[in-house]
Amino acid sequence: MASQTQTEGTARPDENNGLHGFTGDADHTSKQYYFSLYFIGSFCAIGMGLLAGVAGFGYAAPILGVIDADIGPSPYLTWVAIVYTLCVAVGLTLVGRLTDLFGRRYFFIGGSILGTAGSIVCATAGSINTLIGGTTLIGLGAATQLSFHFVTAELVPMRARFWSVAIIYCFSIPGSGFGPIIAQAFVSHTSVGWRGVYYLLIGINVVALACWTCFYWPPHFSEKNPGTRLSEFVRNFDYVGTLLYTAGLTLFLMGISVGGLGVFPWKSGTTLGPLIAGGVCLIALAGWVMFANPKEPLIPRHIITNGSFVASAIVLGLGAAVYYAFAVVWPQMVAVLYSNGDALRNGWLSSIVGACFIVGQVSGGVFCKMIGKVKYQVLVTMAIGGTLLACMATCTAGTLGRAIGLLSVACVLVGWTESVCLTLLTVSIDNQQEIGTAGGIGASIRSGLATVCQTIYLVVLSTRLTETIPSQVVPAAVAAGLPESSVVDLLTAFTIGTPKAFEAIPGISDTVLAAATAAYKNASSDAYHTVFLTSIAFSGIAVVLALFIRNVDDRMTADIATKLHHGAGLEHEDVANEKAVTESMVE
Template identity: 50%
Template sequence: MASEKPGDIGHGSAVESTVVDMFSSDEEVVLSHNTSSLPPGYFTSTYFLGTMAASGFAIAGGVGGFALAAPILGIINADIGPDPNYVWISLVYTLTLAIGQTLVGRLSDLFGRRWFFISGNILALIGCIICAVATNIPMVIGGTTLIGLAASTQLSFTFVVGELVPMEYRFMANAFIYVWSIPFSGLGPLVAYAFVLHTKAGWRWCYYLMIIVNGLGALCWYFFYHPPTFYMKNRTTTRWEMVKNFDFVGFILFSGGLLIFLMGLSWGGGVYPWNSAHVITTLVVGFVACVAFVLWETMANPKEPLMPMHLFKDIGWDATIVLISLGASVYYAFSIIFPQMVFGLYTEDKAYGSALSCIVGASIVMGQIVGGLLSKWIGKQKWQLVVSTTAFTGLLGGVACATTDNKDTVIGLLIVGCFFVGWVESIGLAMSGIVIKDQSEIGTAVGIAGTVRSAVSTVASTIYVAILTNCLGATIPAQVPPALINAGLPASSVASFIEAMTTGSFEGIKGITPQITEIGVAAYKSASAVAYRTVFLSTIAFSGVALVLSFFCPNVDDKMTSMVATMLQKGENGEIVGAVEEKTRHAHVEDV
């Protein structure tokens, strides 16, 4: 493969020839490229601004395609089910996203990005249409599969935006994109329940909204996003040669192995028991395939490896991607468990409960935005990560103080703790593309980071759900029956009462009275609180490792330069955007 340089473009005008010469061979020359060599109208051109808008619609679509549906999966299942397989709606999104991010990053590094991102948004559009008109759960599962695959491109905004702006503004550019996720990642439960409670179409409006978002995104990608084409990136290699040299063995081992392994994890304790053949077989086969993939990439030395192993020789990069993965795992604990705790301990009102459930997501998004805006100004990113990780480790671990009576304390700890999780996420994800030596591999580096993040989060989520299930299975039988019997409920009615706690209706239970109901509900909530506290304590195991790793993350102050890794083209003719617009403006002024 020909050497692939940041900003490599085709031949054309004098401006283009100058830039091509600058990127011809010498790595030092490439790194010295800065905004002064771009046309004055580059960053205000319709192509650049349109691409930023496309990236904003992308994160909104990638997050919203599942974040809006996730809080109301039970409602969806009740409406077009019931179907016990509705749990697959969340599973297929997680599985496809985890695998897809590395594939999108690497393949778009090699073959060019434009059609990956156009196709991704179109795929999301189709998936949302299928879900919006679904008449049964299998249709929603199928649509969500497409949405998850599409999210692999949509949530790859970090390297799309990062390579188009000067290095010194990458943190701030990401902050701008995170703003677009506020209605979905930040306020998803509130928006979803608002549709359910206040629209005739109910939950389907979650997908109607995403159809609009993805449709606008697809138009923006098509009309404005023109990065270097394959031939601009590879002057001496044809597409067919690249295909022949591609790492298909690694592709099969990685995709198949990770998919099967994560599927086994997701099945365990939910769809199938942990000791079932389904779970054990998938875990073993998936793990063996993943090990085989690493050995293949390390020893076979494919010409165009799916996952270049030299990236992992950088300890700073390794520490950064694992850190953001562990931070995300802590986030998943609270995003999964806290909404259950809200409706289990604090309220039965859907509107108020959905608003409380937004605390985790909204606080993280605020942290992402503020962290991105201030990171360069504060400097010393390593110490920002250390301080932020220390803060969320202590604050979120402190949520283990939760009881039925200290809601305000829990909310306060959550808001500040999740804010710092978002800060770590914002800085760390941007750094995964900044610290690498060769910016032509930014898609691969950030894609791997996304895959590791999703895989670790899946493992963590499985652990949290298992802990909660096991603890509830111990605390409720230990505390609720004695309280009910002491209050006067016949022992034969205890099982019926516990079952009624999931439905909210205590009618028909022999011997029940309002006073017994009040005592039983209080005991049930107290037992549940113990289980929730155990889950929150378990997050310290993940955040503690993250804290250690934060000390191995690098500072990137020395990389905060005006270097731009990739330039947008005006169409596919190799002309840098901004040049023509600038000439037109000057001509207009002269005519006047």
């Protein structure tokens, strides 16, 4: 089997603006390699893994209320979302760095096993606590499955990275783009109900697991590190940095999440304790990264001092934050302002955000290299997308068409930004043998920023609703004839949202209900407007940071960071190809 090291077939740094760490190039690789069962099968593994990762929570999120009604109720329902977010955000950096050092194959196989196990646990759950446990396993598996960007990028030439990642995005359409409608269809039209989404997840994970096992054969430890013992890496690994990172990010995001989702009050020790402890650990981590010199650091200093990489990672996170303004508010707008009682129609409307975002991700990947000058692509798409999002503040209950128009175009543009910046994480670094480390760090930054910004949106929304609903609904209802003694019952009924809740209100009438409902829609609309206006801060910062992203046209080369090794025939071919690459560089 051909050895794949950091030096064999490596371009001289001065030939490609500092780029190095390649093991081959497309000009000396036959087309047979790209059309081999193993290469195509590896892409299927990456794509099905991505689908499993996004659907792991994307299917459950829209129907958590239905699940809670069946196997709850439980005060811990929000932890289903929290544990998934924590596992993914923390796990991405660990997966990237560890697989760079020790090889990727068994980490990704293990991720699919965890995803399968978690789906089985959730499908058979008899309580919310069991569902939380299953979702934890799904989240741990998703940390590998959502690492698709660097696994894809390293297998193809630099010049093909953008559109290759776009191809993989297509696999996520059923999980992210149409997650709400698929989930609602299981609930409304099947006998298995909500458990059906987890049965589907089991199948997706099993297919991904089979593809990883049969087709994905990247370099293993001895090939990546010839002449080096595994015990040396284990002994020299950065355990201090790993502890500070894992504890810091977990505690900080946990504090943010439990406060933002209303699990505990912001002033409570249960919220402030992990928030402060996590912040201290993250500050200590920054000092450790900048001043300590472990032999095998978790977060290499030269990566986080790469200005273009950091700018790309932060813009990626802020782009996700702008997207989450849609993701948080739009389903509520559909339910409150635009619902006509048809659950499937509401599901289709709610799917607009995810579907258009994927259209933007795919379009950005396909056309990015063709257009060139990625700095200006990010600048323009983020500026226009952020502006259109802010314009959503003009939408009311009677402007569904305007809302869909603004929403669709803005999501496409922000999705374009996300696709470009995600791939830039792997293109901006010089040493292409650290592609997983860089991709993992950048993806964790994205998840962390998105969680913080999403929490800000939730806090803004809940605060505004507590102001606008009492100030508008109560006067309208009382003026229409509702007894003042029934005001609390009316507000509670709007929170519950069921016909029985409204029928139980003393003194309710059709006239009162119509006046109160109209006022409730207007009050909710005013609160939604504030969230959209809040997003201007994040999109504005993203536009400024886009100026620090470097154009990478000169990096669109034929060089390949990693090649698969499998089968006697292709082993011989790889040896010949790598020898040809080396000889051509010597000449």
